[in-house]
Amino acid sequence: MASSSSSPQMKHQVFLSFRGEDTRLNFTSHVLKPLKDTGINVFFDEDTLEKGDELLVTLSQEIATSNLSIIIVLSVNYASSKSCLAELSNIMDRKDTEGHIVLPIFYPVDPSGLRNLAGRFKTPFDDHEPEKLDQVQQWQAAFVEVASLEVLMKNWLE
Template identity: 65%
Template sequence: MASSSSFPLMKYQVFLSFRGEDTRLNFTSHLLKALKATGMSVFFDEEKLERGEHILPALSQAIVASRLSIIVLSSDYASSKSCLAELSDIMDRRGSHGQIVLPIFYHVDPSHVRNFGGSFKTCFDGHESNKPLDEVKRWKAAFAEAGELKGLHIEGSKFDR
């Protein structure tokens, strides 16, 4: 029988990754409410981060302490450096510890995520011009990998809110 120290303590069942400006007040808030209604413990940055806390280390710790990450990939997700850093941590955790990752393609074409099409090309071109190339390469690899995963595709209508 494995000792309890061989498994990390999971504080959250779900880590929710999303671009706040795109989905916080509509889709993500409804998703959060639905997950909590089932009794799940969800890391949601507005509820869990303390004022003055360093955001990126706190998010990395929450990813490690979660069984599942849900990534809401929206049209401006890749414009956020912090979202891309978070995604990179999630995909690293998937590779190293088998964390389950569920992408939700929210009003975006999954092939645009895989192939850096549409608005994503512009976002990554911008990052390449003002961020270290090794960091951008890491983000791009994580982004493309997330685009290859089977997930949910929400094409968008007035009824998905």
């Protein structure tokens, strides 16, 4: 991948995407600490975002200046957050267009439910549906794609 003078300078090695109210104080902190302890520069919204920042614009800029994303996909709660889904969609777009590295962590869900958008994983998208159909379909595609990465990782590890 050729670099151009217009591409953003990398600020973070890792962009950590998660549903804060579900994992910020438990699982996410257990992921964050060893990364930071080994000297990895991690974007963590609590450390970096200023009050009053335009959330989606700022997160998009931070994703653009990171070269690795760890996606923590939660049960229904990750998909119920529009900002999490917008973040995920942005990350998956960058994966497809710029080779952005995406490592999903499924906590504590079965990725097959996410890939099929079945049961409890379908409900949040139904709730978003009336608002902006095109955007919701883009979010669904990103959600299914990140769940499909689990199959690729299993095959790679075998």
